[in-house]
Amino acid sequence: MEPIAAPALSMSRSDLVGVVLAAGAGTRLDPLTQLLPKALCPVGNRALVDLALDRLEPTVGSLAVNAHHHGEQLQSHLRDQWAGAVTVSLESDQPLGTAGGIGQLRPWIDGRSVVVVNADGWTPTPLDALLEGWDGQTVRVMVNGGSTFSPSSKIVASTLPWRIVERLDDQPTGLYEVVWRDAFANGELEVVSHDGVFIDCGMPLDYLRANLEAVALAGDSLVAEGAQIDVSAKVASSVIGTGARVFGDVEASVVWPGQVVESGERLIRSIRAGTSVTVGPL
Known part of the structure; x- marks a missing residue:
């Protein structure tokens, strides 16, 4: 910005x-x-x-x-x-x-x-x-x-x-x-x-919307330094945090720092925030 x-x-x-x-x-x-x-x-x-x-x-x-x-x-x-x-x-x-x-x-x-x-x-x-x-x-x-x-x-x-x-x-x-x-x-x-x-990022859907607006402003997915995107993974219109590892597909979603999207997973309009916390699809 x-x-x-x-x-x-x-x-x-x-x-x-x-x-x-x-x-x-x-x-x-x-x-x-x-x-x-x-x-x-x-x-x-x-x-x-x-x-x-x-x-x-x-x-x-x-x-x-x-x-x-x-x-x-x-x-x-x-x-x-x-x-x-x-x-x-x-x-x-x-x-x-x-x-x-x-x-x-x-x-x-x-x-x-x-x-x-x-x-x-x-x-x-x-x-x-x-x-x-x-x-x-x-x-x-x-x-x-x-x-x-x-x-x-x-x-x-x-x-x-x-x-x-x-x-x-x-x-x-x-x-x-x-x-x-x-x-x-x-x-x-x-x-x-x-x-x-x-x-107002008061609810998960609104929080996701804000991230997708940030992606739209950037014109592409926002992938933080230190994030790992596997060659087989597909990432579109998403935010990937530092240290995150993505082996599956991520579309219009948010992956918090340090989180993992496993091979075979497909996140769509979702928030991966912790090992046991995924919100969505929204």
């Missing part, structure tokens, strides 16, 4: 922080989340949380991720992949929700404005439209597929000025309940339309 250019802002990057919300248990993505926290499930051979951070990095001065479910595993991954460039906010007792998670980060945010994305929301679209001309004083939401806001809107990303953030408690609460709903009712919510591809 080409590097994402920084958008035109009416404020400095140093005045902005980016937060990836990644504390959810991912129960709807079971059984995949029995193996990995949802934020570490790979799309196009890159963890969802890394893809979210990739989108934020060109636009903000600092990055943070909140974590609860398998929090130590997520923290270890971020330490290895981002070399200390990402602050991790561990919610040890209970998940704090989308607003409470931001509330716990208030001392770190420290007067700056925030750009918020969910780790499980996959899109190749940069954040230019959300931030174009934004002065850091208003609440904005980028809504997928329309320019109106409702409780059922699919939110691609949001902005939060410090005057809003400083009032958020580190208690289990959601951004809709404590920020977006009132801002909308008072005519203070700015809505930006997103017309590109956006997939």
